[in-house]
Amino acid sequence: MKRMNPVTPVKRAALALTAAALALTACGSGTEEAKPAADGSPATLRIGYQLIPNGDLIVKDQQWLEKALPNTKITWSKFDSGGDVNTAMISGSLDIGLAGSSPVTRGLSAPLDIPYRVPWIFDVIGDNEALVARGGVTDVKGLAGKRVAAPFASTTHYSLLAALTEAGLSEADVKILDMEPPDIQAAWQRGDIDAAYVWTPTLAELQKNGGTTLVTSRELAQRGKLTADLAVVSDDFAKKYPKALHVWLQQQDRAVKLVRSDKDAAAAAIGRQLNLDPAEAGRQLGQLVLLDATEQRSADYLGTPSAPGKFAENLHSSAEFLKGQKKVDAVPELSVFQKGLATQELADAFSGS
Structure with a gap:
C-alpha cells in the first residue's frame, strides 16, 4: 500500500501526545477529583463519541447520563475514527468509547492487546x-x-x-x-x-x-463481511464501577427504544448533534440497524455469559482477514474474542427485564 498522506504520521503522533496529556490530566495530582462519589459512582466518566447517527448521540443530546448519574461528571470527547479511540484507550484517557468492529478486532489482537471489552453494539452498519x-x-x-x-x-x-x-x-x-x-x-x-x-x-x-x-x-x-459500530469499556472501569456501566447500558437501550417508539423525536435529537435537518437525520438513522438489549443478548450478537454470541465469530473472521492483509500480527483464538464480549455486565444491567 502506498501511503499518500505525509501528514498522517505527524497527526498520529500528535494524537498520542494529546491522549497521554488527557490521561495525565485525568489522573493528575488532584486526588480529590479521582475519588469516587459517596454513593460509589465514579467522579468522572470519560466518553469518546463519533458523529454517527445512532443511539449514542441521543443519549448525549438528552443528557440522560448526566441525569442518571448526578454525582458523576460526564465528559464527551469527539473522535474522527475508531483508530483514534484505540489510541486514547491505550493512553488511559477514555473509559468508554465508540469504535468500529475492525479497529476493535485490532484492539483485541496483538500487538495492541488493549485491556477493554465490548458491552454494547451501537449499530450494525448498513448503507451509511x-x-x-x-x-x-x-x-x-x-x-x-x-x-x-x-x-x-x-x-x-x-x-x-x-x-x-x-x-x-x-x-x-x-x-x-x-x-x-x-x-x-x-x-x-x-x-x-x-x-x-x-x-x-x-x-x-x-x-x-x-x-x-x-x-x-x-x-x-x-456477502459475509459484516461490520458494526461497537462500544468499548476499559477493563479497569468495568471492574471498579459496574453500576455506572449498567446505567450507561440502560440509557443506550432507552435510546434504541425511543427510535422505535418516536422516530421523529430521535431524529430531532440526532439532527441537533449533527447540525442536520431532522428529515435528513432520520434518513441517515434509517440506514443503520439498531439493536435493543434483548437482541444484544441473543445468540446472533453478544450472547450471554454461558453462551457467547456469534458476534465473537465475526470478530475472529475479521482478524483472519486482517492477518491476510498484514494488519495484525496473528489471529487470536476464538476464545479471546468471546472473552472480549462483556456479556456478564450486559446481563447484570438488565437482570430484571
Whole structure:
C-alpha cells in the first residue's frame, strides 16, 4: 500500500501526545477529583463519541447520563475514527468509547492487546458506509490506478480492502490515502481524490457532490463481511464501577427504544448533534440497524455469559482477514474474542427485564 498522506504520521503522533496529556490530566495530582462519589459512582466518566447517527448521540443530546448519574461528571470527547479511540484507550484517557468492529478486532489482537471489552453494539452498519467514486468510475474494478481515501484501521478501511479483494484488485493496484472524514470531504472538494470509503454525514456530502456509490457496507455484509459500530469499556472501569456501566447500558437501550417508539423525536435529537435537518437525520438513522438489549443478548450478537454470541465469530473472521492483509500480527483464538464480549455486565444491567 502506498501511503499518500505525509501528514498522517505527524497527526498520529500528535494524537498520542494529546491522549497521554488527557490521561495525565485525568489522573493528575488532584486526588480529590479521582475519588469516587459517596454513593460509589465514579467522579468522572470519560466518553469518546463519533458523529454517527445512532443511539449514542441521543443519549448525549438528552443528557440522560448526566441525569442518571448526578454525582458523576460526564465528559464527551469527539473522535474522527475508531483508530483514534484505540489510541486514547491505550493512553488511559477514555473509559468508554465508540469504535468500529475492525479497529476493535485490532484492539483485541496483538500487538495492541488493549485491556477493554465490548458491552454494547451501537449499530450494525448498513448503507451509511459506502465506497463512492467520481470521474466516470462505475465499479470497483475501475479504481485501478485511482486515489482512494479511507481512515486507516477503521471499518471502512476493512470494507475497502474487502471490496478490492472481491473485485480482484490488490492494495498495490490503487493509491490508498489515510484520511479522517473531515479531511476526506476537503480533499474531495479540492479534487485531490478519486474515491473514498467513508460514513455519514461525510458520505452524504460526497454523494451530493458527484459521488457514485460503488458498494455499500450493507451489500458487503450480505456477502459475509459484516461490520458494526461497537462500544468499548476499559477493563479497569468495568471492574471498579459496574453500576455506572449498567446505567450507561440502560440509557443506550432507552435510546434504541425511543427510535422505535418516536422516530421523529430521535431524529430531532440526532439532527441537533449533527447540525442536520431532522428529515435528513432520520434518513441517515434509517440506514443503520439498531439493536435493543434483548437482541444484544441473543445468540446472533453478544450472547450471554454461558453462551457467547456469534458476534465473537465475526470478530475472529475479521482478524483472519486482517492477518491476510498484514494488519495484525496473528489471529487470536476464538476464545479471546468471546472473552472480549462483556456479556456478564450486559446481563447484570438488565437482570430484571
